[in-house]
Amino acid sequence: xxxxxxxxxxxxVLHKPGVLQRVAGLFTRRGxxxxxxxxxxSEKEGMARMTIxxxxxxxxxxxxxxxxxxxxDVIKVRDLEHETTVKRxxxxxxxxxxxxxxxxxxxQYAGIFRGRIIDVSSETLTIEIxxxxxxxxxxxxxxxxxxxxxxxxxxxxAMSRGIKTM
Amino acid sequence: xxxxxxIIKSLTDAGVEVVFGYPGGVLLPxxxxxxxxxxxxxxxxxxxxxxxxADGYARASGEVGxxxxxxxxxxxxxxxxxxxxxxxxxxxxxxxxxxxxxxIGNDAFxxxxxxxxxxxxTKHSFQPMKAKEIPGxxxxxxxxxxxxxxxxVVIDLPKDVQEEEFEPEKNxxxxxxxxxxxxxxxxxxxxxxxxxxxxxxxPVILAGGGVILSESSLELLKLSETIGAPVxxxxxxxxxxxxxxxxxxxxxxxxxxxxxxxxxDECDCLIAVGCRFSDRTTGNVDEFAKNAKIIHIxxxxxxIGKNIEVDVxxxxxxxxxxxxxxDMIIKYxxxxxxxxxxxxxxxxxxxxxxxxTYNDVPLKxxxxxxxxFDTLEDDTxxxxxxxxxxxxxxxxxxxKHPRTFLSSGGLGTxxxxxxxxxxxxxxxxxxxxxxxxxxxxxxxxxxxxxxIKEYDIPIVICIxxxxxxxxxxxxxxxFYDKRMSHTHLGEVPDFVMLAESFxxxxxxxxxxxxxxxxxxNALKSGEPTLLDIIIDPEEILPMVPPGCGLTxxxxxxxxxxxxLEEITYHEKSQEKVGD
Ligand SMILES: Cc1ncc(C[n+]2csc(CCOP(=O)(O)OP(=O)(O)O)c2C)c(N)n1
Numbered sequence: 001x002x003x004x005x006x007x008x009x010x011x012x013v014l015h016k017p018g019v020l021q022r023v024a025g026l027f028t029r030r031g032x033x034x035x036x037x038x039x040x041x042s043e044k045e046g047m048a049r050m051t052i053x054x055x056x057x058x059x060x061x062x063x064x065x066x067x068x069x070x071x072x073d074v075i076k077v078r079d080l081e082h083e084t085t086v087k088r089x090x091x092x093x094x095x096x097x098x099x100x101x102x103x104x105x106x107x108q109y110a111g112i113f114r115g116r117i118i119d120v121s122s123e124t125l126t127i128e129i130x131x132x133x134x135x136x137x138x139x140x141x142x143x144x145x146x147x148x149x150x151x152x153x154x155x156x157x158a159m160s161r162g163i164k165t166m
Numbered sequence: 167x168x169x170x171x172x173i174i175k176s177l178t179d180a181g182v183e184v185v186f187g188y189p190g191g192v193l194l195p196x197x198x199x200x201x202x203x204x205x206x207x208x209x210x211x212x213x214x215x216x217x218x219x220a221d222g223y224a225r226a227s228g229e230v231g232x233x234x235x236x237x238x239x240x241x242x243x244x245x246x247x248x249x250x251x252x253x254x255x256x257x258x259x260x261x262x263x264x265x266x267x268x269x270i271g272n273d274a275f276x277x278x279x280x281x282x283x284x285x286x287x288t289k290h291s292f293q294p295m296k297a298k299e300i301p302g303x304x305x306x307x308x309x310x311x312x313x314x315x316x317x318x319v320v321i322d323l324p325k326d327v328q329e330e331e332f333e334p335e336k337n338x339x340x341x342x343x344x345x346x347x348x349x350x351x352x353x354x355x356x357x358x359x360x361x362x363x364x365x366x367x368x369p370v371i372l373a374g375g376g377v378i379l380s381e382s383s384l385e386l387l388k389l390s391e392t393i394g395a396p397v398x399x400x401x402x403x404x405x406x407x408x409x410x411x412x413x414x415x416x417x418x419x420x421x422x423x424x425x426x427x428x429x430x431d432e433c434d435c436l437i438a439v440g441c442r443f444s445d446r447t448t449g450n451v452d453e454f455a456k457n458a459k460i461i462h463i464x465x466x467x468x469x470i471g472k473n474i475e476v477d478v479x480x481x482x483x484x485x486x487x488x489x490x491x492x493d494m495i496i497k498y499x500x501x502x503x504x505x506x507x508x509x510x511x512x513x514x515x516x517x518x519x520x521x522x523t524y525n526d527v528p529l530k531x532x533x534x535x536x537x538x539f540d541t542l543e544d545d546t547x548x549x550x551x552x553x554x555x556x557x558x559x560x561x562x563x564x565x566k567h568p569r570t571f572l573s574s575g576g577l578g579t580x581x582x583x584x585x586x587x588x589x590x591x592x593x594x595x596x597x598x599x600x601x602x603x604x605x606x607x608x609x610x611x612x613x614x615x616x617x618i619k620e621y622d623i624p625i626v627i628c629i630x631x632x633x634x635x636x637x638x639x640x641x642x643x644x645f646y647d648k649r650m651s652h653t654h655l656g657e658v659p660d661f662v663m664l665a666e667s668f669x670x671x672x673x674x675x676x677x678x679x680x681x682x683x684x685x686x687n688a689l690k691s692g693e694p695t696l697l698d699i700i701i702d703p704e705e706i707l708p709m710v711p712p713g714c715g716l717t718x719x720x721x722x723x724x725x726x727x728x729x730l731e732e733i734t735y736h737e738k739s740q741e742k743v744g745d
Binding site for chain 1: 281282285286289290291293310342343344345466467468471472
């Protein structure tokens with residue numbers, strides 16, 4: 001058995017109806033796992049970029065890239081190397097903070113992680129934080145004690161460092 | 167121009183002469199155009215048969231086959247046929263009706279998510295939302311279906327789009343930036359392969375359906391003869407190499423020929439061309455060709471390394487790659503000595519020619535296949551259904567030309583053989599077409615006897631009638647303690663009466679020697695005919711149990727002997743003719 005690793009797959013796809021379904025369907029049908037998937041417009045008109053985080057050994061990864069490449073609506077697929085890739089995720093956390101004391105603690109934690117408070121109510125604070133997934137996990141763990149009302153994470157999006165493009 | 171007219175014009179522009187279809191509410195606009203078009207429309211009696219017929223048409227001719235079904239149940243009835251074509255890389259275009267676009271998503275009458283349902287079983291699919299998209303989509307569909315690794319394409323056609331008026335453009339462009347199939351193999355890989363082949367002493371070639379799809383039989387023959395490599399084939403590769411050639415080993419795999427299974431085990435270099443190493447072909451992968459370095463040539467990069475680890479992968483069109491490979495081999499070494507290996511192959515082949523001659527009643531299936539083979543011309547197209555009938559044919563029938571042996575390999579679809587034969591005959595009206603079916607599989611599609619009668623499609627259907635779901639029964643016998651759960655089909659129907667009720671000629675055959683005259687008369691008659699051939703339900707096919715290596719054949723492998731008379735007269739005393 002080869003070693004399972006987490007892979008960051010970046011795919012340039014045609015921006016049209018059904019593409020996400022084709023990609024997601026391919027993963028389910030072939031038994032590949034998806035930890036997360038993000039989609040948005042790209043620098044090229046009519047094309048979108050998908051970032052898929054998946055786990056598997058090298059053989060599985062090879063199949064994923066090859067099968068993705070076979071989809072007619074997929075233009076390009078790259079397995080991004082961890083060392084030479086910047087990877088960021090956005091997360092919103094709504095924390096239960098009914099007292100002045102808790103509120104100031106939460107704000108402090110958010111500050112340490114370069115998070116921002118983007119919404120306040122008498123009962124809650126909402127933190128916005130960007131970073132790699134580990135950093136977000138750590139902040140979530142820290143504020144968990146206060147009571148988390150809601151979390152929304154985008155899943156990571158990524159690209160190569162430096163001048164290299166796909 | 168209206169959307170519906172654009173559909174028919176685009177089909178005609180693509181060279182389509184015939185479509186197999188079945189109308190319905192949302193297809194009324196399209197069928198209204200078909201009504202006075204020159205396109206030949208064959209009304210099948212079940213949409214599944216439309217898809218299989220289109221598939222048979224494609225496999226027999228190499229051209230894209232076209233089928234049509236209405237929304238909802240029409241489209242779902244096409245699904246089995248589309249999946250069958252997908253698994254066997256057959257180029258078909260399926261046109262499905264869809265509810266009017268403003269109703270999509272409302273669970274309208276006869277609405278089904280055809281694109282969603284067919285996504286995993288198509289090479290690609292389209293849904294025009296404006297009539298002006300139709301010409302481009304149809305043109306692209308033909309291009310996608312027929313190039314690279316061929317496969318089915320679905321176009322989902324909302325009713326209102328068929329009716330919409332639009333101004334057609336002069337030049338229809340294909341814009342598919344994500345689709346560029348590789349044709350030429352990488353020269354370095356070809357060089358590696360050539361060296362490997364030259365340095366091998368016992369090369370074997372495994373030919374798959376890709377050889378037929380890329381029309382590279384001639385290149386294959388040259389390679390085989392130059393390097394002295396015997397050729398075994400997959401089920402879909404049957405006909406890619408003449409099976410009467412001294413270097414042919416016949417089919418490999420679970421129901422493969424003994425010669426093929428053993429020589430693949432023995433070889434030191436396996437050259438696999440246009441095949442995907444399915445589990446039915448390889449048996450236990452750890453045991454497969456364990457003494458060999460493997461070269462794998464395929465146009466689909468995803469097939470390489472998927473089921474079997476290979477030493478030299480080459481992505482490209484088999485025809486081009488085989489040519490380049492042969493050139494490279496000859497460049498390195500002009501005369502390759504092959505005698506020792508070739509003689510060994512011939513000797514081994516001669517020692518295990520499978521026995522087909524019996525005088526038994528009920529007829530032994532082997533004898534039936536032999537009699538069918540003896541009657542047919544070399545270029546006759548045979549189709550098979552799925553089950554024992556298919557494997558009897560695959561194992562015992564000698565195919566000599568590409569596109570003359572049509573069978574559902576990947577999906578193993580019962581009900582394929584008869585409608586595929588219908589499609590093949592429509593594609594090749596001058597060629598004899600014979601469908602060999604099991605009684606179970608034929609019954610799944612027998613309503614289309616009406617189609618061959620009404621449209622005068624003179625094929626001959628040979629039912630190997632064992633009143634069993636034979637293949638499943640064989641497994642029950644071998645692996646489930648003879649507990650024959652739901653595999654007996656009982657006494658009905660009377661296939662002769664069934665055929666006659668459709669106005670199709672029919673005859674029942676029960677004795678050795680009966681087939682030749684009946685079959686050749688039927689073919690000469692120019693009318694569709696059904697032959698109900700009663701066979702021995704107890705006969706067991708040679709087989710490798712699932713999970714075993716290819717040399718672990720169960721039971722004895724009966725071989726043809728010269729002292730045939732002696733053997734056949736002792737038929738009831740359990741003759742032992744194993745090797
Ligand atoms: C549509 C479909 N249903 C079920 C099967 C499973 N199956 C494989 S072979 C077989 C038996 C086929 O019986 P028959 O058509 O009489 O042919 P025989 O094996 O007797 O030649 C069955 C049920 C299948 N391949 N296809």
